Amino acid sequence: MKIKEKLLENKVHISFEVFPPKTDAKFDSVRAAVDEISTLAPSFISVTYGAGGGTSKNTVKIASHIQNDLGVDSIAHLTCVSSTKEEVRQRIREMKEAGIQNILALRGDIPQDSAFSIPNQYKYAYELIEDIKTQGDFCIGAACYPEGHVESEHKEEDILHLKQKVDCGVDFLTSQMFFDNSVFYNFLYRIREKGITVPVLPGIMPVTNGKQIARSCQLSGAELPARFRAIVDKFGNNPKAMQQAGIAYATDQIIDLIANDIHNIHVYSMNKPEVAAAIMSNLSEIVK
Numbered sequence: 001m002k003i004k005e006k007l008l009e010n011k012v013h014i015s016f017e018v019f020p021p022k023t024d025a026k027f028d029s030v031r032a033a034v035d036e037i038s039t040l041a042p043s044f045i046s047v048t049y050g051a052g053g054g055t056s057k058n059t060v061k062i063a064s065h066i067q068n069d070l071g072v073d074s075i076a077h078l079t080c081v082s083s084t085k086e087e088v089r090q091r092i093r094e095m096k097e098a099g100i101q102n103i104l105a106l107r108g109d110i111p112q113d114s115a116f117s118i119p120n121q122y123k124y125a126y127e128l129i130e131d132i133k134t135q136g137d138f139c140i141g142a143a144c145y146p147e148g149h150v151e152s153e154h155k156e157e158d159i160l161h162l163k164q165k166v167d168c169g170v171d172f173l174t175s176q177m178f179f180d181n182s183v184f185y186n187f188l189y190r191i192r193e194k195g196i197t198v199p200v201l202p203g204i205m206p207v208t209n210g211k212q213i214a215r216s217c218q219l220s221g222a223e224l225p226a227r228f229r230a231i232v233d234k235f236g237n238n239p240k241a242m243q244q245a246g247i248a249y250a251t252d253q254i255i256d257l258i259a260n261d262i263h264n265i266h267v268y269s270m271n272k273p274e275v276a277a278a279i280m281s282n283l284s285e286i287v288k
């Protein structure tokens with residue numbers, strides 16, 4: 001099913017994200033994690049794509065397994081910045097052949113050692129989206145950044161680029177992680193004012209590793225509010241306590257979003273079925 005159709009339903013949808021195995025040896029363990037997550041009846045599962053395309057075949061394989069074997073809707077991510085247009089078109093053909101209907105179209109992070117203007121490359125996600133539209137009847141998602149994309153000097157400018165991207169044929173947006181819901185509400189207000197009307201799924205990250213969060217925030221530009229910083233300071237060195245506190249914090253964010261009529265929520269639980277299960281258990285009376 002196309003995700004854009006699902007998002008029209010008047011019910012709460014929780015989706016999860018997984019990443020594909022980097023090597024074939026890890027394929028079975030990733031598949032086992034995905035199988036377990038699928039039993040939680042998520043609205044859909046998204047499968048990330050390694051920038052540079054190294055894990056691209058596994059993205060397609062895992063997304064196809066979720067959809068065709070497990071009967072859960074999936075969306076395959078696709079980045080374009082480190083590949084030629086022909087390589088990207090080949091991936092799109094593979095996705096089509098595997099019956100994948102949903103693509104999250106991304107530029108990807110620019111590799112440190114790469115010149116930006118390699119000929120025959122896409123420069124921005126909107127160019128990839130224009131191309132996907134010519135290659136099949138896909139439902140297309142794209143990324144958005146409530147706190148502004150790290151490369152953008154002005155949030156206003158970032159939103160104008162977002163509008164250009166959406167106008168190329170984006171059906172829905174998924175946001176970068178954030179830890180303060182008021183940031184998301186404020187972002188929604190600003191993009192709606194600029195005429196961006198597609199559904200926006202907030203991205204919620206249950207932080208389970210206190211040591212990784214500082215680096216993730218640096219890369220993504222997400223701010224850690226004082227309330228959450230105190231949790232990381234207190235429990236960051238105690239993995240089990242950090243996991244419990246991180247899941248509780250994420251659950252709190254999700255409940256607040258639902259209470260404010262945000263019905264479609266994407267959870268970055270990655271390949272951790274126990275984290276996804278704990279979130280669903282915490283919402284058992286809220287999401288039916």
Ligand SMILES: Cc1cc2nc3c(=O)[nH]c(=O)nc-3n(C[C@H](O)[C@H](O)[C@H](O)COP(=O)(O)OP(=O)(O)OC[C@H]3O[C@@H](n4cnc5c(N)ncnc54)[C@H](O)[C@@H]3O)c2cc1C
Pocket residue numbers: 047048049050051077078079105106107108109110123124125126142143144149150151152157158161162164165174175176177203
């Ligand atoms: C939900 C989500 C999922 C993700 N999944 C993956 C994944 O699977 N694999 C992966 O490698 N990365 C992933 N990323 C990270 C993403 O690839 C990076 O954040 C990347 O740097 C930007 O990708 P984009 O598609 O948002 O780029 P774009 O929309 O192209 O924007 C990138 C930057 O360029 C600017 N820009 C856009 N258009 C123009 C223009 N016309 N002129 C000038 N500037 C412009 C924007 O303001 C922004 O600063 C994900 C991010 C999110 C939020």
